[in-house]
Amino acid sequence: MTDLAQLLVAGISTGCVYALVALGFVLIYKATETVNFAQGDLMMLGAFFALTSSTVFGWPYWATIVFAAAVMAVVGMTVERIVIRPVLGHPAFTVVMITIGVGYVMRGIVTMVPGWGTETYQIPTPFAEAVWTAGGVVLPVQQLAVIAMTAALCAVLYVFFRFTRIGIAMQATSQNQLAAYYMGIPVRRVNMMIWGLSAAVAAFAGILLAPVTFVHSNMGFIGLKAFPAAVVGGFGSVPGAIVGGLIIGVVEALAGYYLPEGFKDVAAYVVVLLVLMLRPSGLFGETMRKKV
Amino acid sequence: MRFIFKTSYAQDLRLFQHGGQVFWYGLLLAALFSAPAWAGEYLMTQLVFVAIYSLVGFGLMMLTGFTGQVSLGHAAFLAVGAYTEAILAARGVPIFVSIPAAAALAAAVGVVVGLPALRLKGIYLAIATLAFNVIVEEIAARWESVTNGNAGMPVAPVTLFGHELEPDRGFYYLCLLLAVAACLACINLLRSPTGRAFVAIRDSEVSASCMGVNLAMYKTISFAFSAALTGVAGALYAHKVGFISPEQFSLLVSIELITIVILGGVGFLHGAVLGAAFVIVLPQAIAVAKDFLPPTMAPSGLQAVVFGIVLILVIIFEPMGLYGRWLKIRTWFELFPFYRRGMFRRQRTYTKTERLR
Amino acid sequence: MSFFRVENLGIRFGGVVAVDGVSFEVKKGEVFTIIGPNGAGKTTIFNLVCLIYPPDTGRVVFEGREITGLAPHRVAELGIARTFQNIELFEHATVLQNLLIGRHRHRRTRFWQDLLFTPAVREAELAQREAVERVIDFLELAKYRDSLVAGLPYGVRKVVELGRALATEPRLLLLDEPSSGLNPEETDDMAFWIEDIKKQLGITVLMVEHDMNLVSRVSDRVLALNEGRPIAEGTPAEVQSHPAVVEAYLGAA
Structure with missing residues (x-):
């Protein structure tokens, strides 16, 4: 029983990271119908910025989060402006290939920057090593902090989308670009901001993930686990991304404990195949039919 | 500019539309078949890889370029072909049995993967194939009694009637013949009802089914055919490399394979070959260029950056890929001096959405 | 045995009843037209006949054979072809x-x-x-x-x-708004072709159309729909002067 509780917390905390990366996918997908294969690499880049600000500048943990998120927001907007905007309207898969190219470039650049390279690093956190014991269940504070911080970010995003002008404009753009355009929403600028927001969320995820996988140039491949999360939730549904991430995280943790070795790594993909077989557009995905 | 005067319907069904094509393709084939006589060992190795990647390119082009089904899992079919060949070759099965077996097994797996594809569209299909790739890689790593797991397994050189094929001569001809045969098969499909059904599915599923095209059947055929070609490529790849292990068939390889099609030009068979040649040549070119750069740059990083930038630039400036660029150059010469910049401009479809397909 | 018959066809999308209890019969060799205001469910009937959507109720019978439940490509194989309102060609x-x-x-x-x-x-x-x-x-x-x-x-x-x-080479041709988006000359050509299709090729035509000129010129019989329900059936002239049809188009007097 205590095992199960500990597993669940560990799974949920990993799931939170998946959920945040998946959230980034979904935000961009809803706005520009592009599946951003560079989302994991944005996360990796964000973690590296956090690393620099914490080890080189010596900033406190909270400041590094803000710094990395801000820098990544700029990076995200730049990527949108330079490579995504010119190809909007091309077949969806072409745009996907562009984001794959962006991912390659980011991974390559990171290995060439002095002080980053191909080494593995660690970002110091205020909760390292601490544990919290309740009724025989030993929970690392680290994992609880990840869950709490994800919940806080979700709350902030909820308020942002629900009550701010720009958040509502983003929602409108995601629903129907043309209609939003007619309503006077600067669709292109909003798209750019969505990329920025998505990259900032990725940076946040990268910092949360750093204590688990450490910071290195290939940590972005975890983005490939967030795909199943986004798909399980139904690409295009924000709450779905969160739920999908949590499902994948928990299933993975349980598979790692109860099933033979090897199942942990493929658990996410088996889940996504099963979900797709039963519901071809995910759990929360809307099924739309083409009008003829 | 060449105008072809048509006098019979049969003329449209010919392999070559005019004498110029016969001449140039004949010249290309002659050059390729005489390659062992004039090319060095290094170039021969590259040619073999181009032939192998072209096979994958043809397979993916039929599936993605002509049927419109995206696959991010073709490395898995490559793995099926490679492991089948390695295991059969180790048991002494001759290649004219083992390569068809590799193709058949890959095709069978392709049918299994194609089954979810009947219901999935666009990105969901891409993710499903991606998931399938990861699972196959994991199976290859864990099924140690058959695949020897992560330690990998050596592959014997190709033997035919008891003679070992020379890597530069006999094996090269084998690869070249199979690539040419695959190319002809693709052309044949494209000029017959099957190929038309593929294109119909790509352009509009609803109206394809209203024209009597059995979507499920043709999508499955397309997956199986594509997987079979990739399986053959995998078998040749196993022999060429001489040693296979699961990480050679990872997701990154699948992505590299799909770039063959994208870089070459989606929807053109020529593109498959051009893209394959490009994907093979680029790392070599970077390796050469590296000697002129400061030594602090990690070579793997540089390669990733250049590859990424090339991919981005090609898609932004040449959406029809390398073959599209070639078409423009050719038209420029044919029409000289009347070529206009806008001749190949495509209409952009802002409203087209994948969500409603 | 009737050539083509639709019985009590119905479908709802979410809470919206798009088509409800529509029955009609098309005789071999005639041009049968479905008219109705926007949103009356005309195109939906086509999609139900071609089985792009499975109907909730009712059945479609073609040459004595029930086709409801078949895959869309099977319908085409039986000899039913269609066009689309917004053109669904193979663009490339x-x-x-x-x-x-x-x-x-x-x-x-x-x-x-x-x-x-x-x-x-x-x-x-x-x-x-x-x-x-x-x-x-x-x-x-x-x-x-x-x-x-x-x-x-x-x-x-x-x-x-x-x-x-x-x-x-269909035996039944479904035309979904053949004149939409065409200028008057093109509409005129279309009318000639529909007449030729019926007379020269002997193909039965089931059509959805807005342009009343075209409808009265080529149709043998007309069915008027409103809000997914049939309101009148008969020759073009009869239907056009039917009080329910006038009301559907112009509102109650």
Whole structure:
């Protein structure tokens, strides 16, 4: 029983990271119908910025989060402006290939920057090593902090989308670009901001993930686990991304404990195949039919 | 500019539309078949890889370029072909049995993967194939009694009637013949009802089914055919490399394979070959260029950056890929001096959405 | 035995009842038109007949055989062809290739033969080509034969779509708003062609149409729908003067 509780917390905390990366996918997908294969690499880049600000500048943990998120927001907007905007309207898969190219470039650049390279690093956190014991269940504070911080970010995003002008404009753009355009929403600028927001969320995820996988140039491949999360939730549904991430995280943790070795790594993909077989557009995905 | 005067319907069904094509393709084939006589060992190795990647390119082009089904899992079919060949070759099965077996097994797996594809569209299909790739890689790593797991397994050189094929001569001809045969098969499909059904599915599923095209059947055929070609490529790849292990068939390889099609030009068979040649040549070119750069740059990083930038630039400036660029150059010469910049401009479809397909 | 019969057809999307209890019968060799204001469920009926959507209630019977429950491509194989309101052509193929896809239900060769392009395939292809050329002559499409569909004007694409449906050699042709988006001359041409399709080719036509001129010119019988329910049926003149139809179009007096 205590095992199960500990597993669940560990799974949920990993799931939170998946959920945040998946959230980034979904935000961009809803706005520009592009599946951003560079989302994991944005996360990796964000973690590296956090690393620099914490080890080189010596900033406190909270400041590094803000710094990395801000820098990544700029990076995200730049990527949108330079490579995504010119190809909007091309077949969806072409745009996907562009984001794959962006991912390659980011991974390559990171290995060439002095002080980053191909080494593995660690970002110091205020909760390292601490544990919290309740009724025989030993929970690392680290994992609880990840869950709490994800919940806080979700709350902030909820308020942002629900009550701010720009958040509502983003929602409108995601629903129907043309209609939003007619309503006077600067669709292109909003798209750019969505990329920025998505990259900032990725940076946040990268910092949360750093204590688990450490910071290195290939940590972005975890983005490939967030795909199943986004798909399980139904690409295009924000709450779905969160739920999908949590499902994948928990299933993975349980598979790692109860099933033979090897199942942990493929658990996410088996889940996504099963979900797709039963519901071809995910759990929360809307099924739309083409009008003829 | 060449105008072809048509006098019979049969003329449209010919392999070559005019004498110029016969001449140039004949010249290309002659050059390729005489390659062992004039090319060095290094170039021969590259040619073999181009032939192998072209096979994958043809397979993916039929599936993605002509049927419109995206696959991010073709490395898995490559793995099926490679492991089948390695295991059969180790048991002494001759290649004219083992390569068809590799193709058949890959095709069978392709049918299994194609089954979810009947219901999935666009990105969901891409993710499903991606998931399938990861699972196959994991199976290859864990099924140690058959695949020897992560330690990998050596592959014997190709033997035919008891003679070992020379890597530069006999094996090269084998690869070249199979690539040419695959190319002809693709052309044949494209000029017959099957190929038309593929294109119909790509352009509009609803109206394809209203024209009597059995979507499920043709999508499955397309997956199986594509997987079979990739399986053959995998078998040749196993022999060429001489040693296979699961990480050679990872997701990154699948992505590299799909770039063959994208870089070459989606929807053109020529593109498959051009893209394959490009994907093979680029790392070599970077390796050469590296000697002129400061030594602090990690070579793997540089390669990733250049590859990424090339991919981005090609898609932004040449959406029809390398073959599209070639078409423009050719038209420029044919029409000289009347070529206009806008001749190949495509209409952009802002409203087209994948969500409603 | 009736040629084509729809019985008590109905479907709802979420809470919206799009089509409810529609029954009608089309006789062999006639032009039967469904009219109605926007949103009356006309196109939905077509989609139900072609089984793009499975109906919630009712059944569709073609030549004594129930077709509800079949896959869409089976419907086409039985000899029902259709056009689409907003044109669903294969954009990146030539006009000729589009029409050849219409011949798909007459294909005789198998995958293996196609792969090797055997003489049988060559022969079959030539036969298909000849059949398609007859359609090209009929609709005067010769000069567009080798053009890509994506670059053609709307009016021509509409004709190409009609051609593609005719290339299937259907026994029942469903036309979804053949005149929408056409100018008066093109609409006029369309009317001639529909008459020729009926008289020369002997194909039964089931049509959805807005343009009352075209409707009264070519239709033998008309069914008026409103809000998914039939309100009147008869000759064009009868239906046009039917009080329920007038009310549906103009509102209650």
